[in-house]
Amino acid sequence: MLNVDTIKNGLVIDHIKAGCGPQIFHWLGLDKASFTSALIMNVPSKKAERKDIIKIDNIINIDFSVLGFVDPNICVNIIKDEKIVRKIRMELPDRVENVIKCKNPRCITMTEHYVPQVFILADRKKATYRCEYCDAFYTAGKIE
Template identity: 75%
Template sequence: MLNVNTIKHGLVIDHIRAGAGWQIFQWLGLDKAPFTSCLIQNVPSEKSGKKDIIKIDNIINIDYSVLGFIDPNICVNVIEDEKIVRKINMELPARVQGVFTCKNPRCITQTEHYVKPTLILTDRAKGLYKCEYCDTLYLAGEKK
């Protein structure tokens, strides 16, 4: 049995789609963080079969719109004195800006570095986004 210590004051990012945890772990810079954090992959889940979990023994700033884009089923638990004091449920954001690069090599965001790549939600039911500048399509959770 795997044993990971409890978090005294920090965050637990739960219900991450299995396999997406490493992308989030790196995006948050936890692979270089000076505080304790852990990524637990392929945890059995009644809801989804398997999931990833990230535990962070620190309170850090997170762009929740990016988490919602990566996986709208994510739940962030805020921990104080080893107890959950708040749950933050993600949802698909209306726009995601300046985090991902557009995959279209002819997009203006590839050559003009002052233009921030921006994805706009076009179909919430399908999780479909498009680049604001070149209309390239993306699915929420798609690796960039």
């Protein structure tokens, strides 16, 4: 039987699309953290067939736009004294910076490394973004 202790003060990142948990876990640097954290994968879900969950026994700063980019269905629960005090629901951000890299070899971001990688939401329904500089398209869902 799986037993993951209660979070006293921290975060629970819930409703992560099954299989995307490790990507977020590593992006947050939790694999190198000195505090307790847990990645639980393929948990049965009522909304989706399966989901991943990340429990963090610490309050850390998170760029919520990145979480929304990876999966706009994610919910972040803030825990204080073992109780949920706030729920933050994600959505696709209008803009992401330095989350994905433009694949266009002619894009200025490929040659001028000081230029930030900026993508603007082009189509919310299709979850597509376009490079601010060269208009190359990228589909949301994977951070680099």
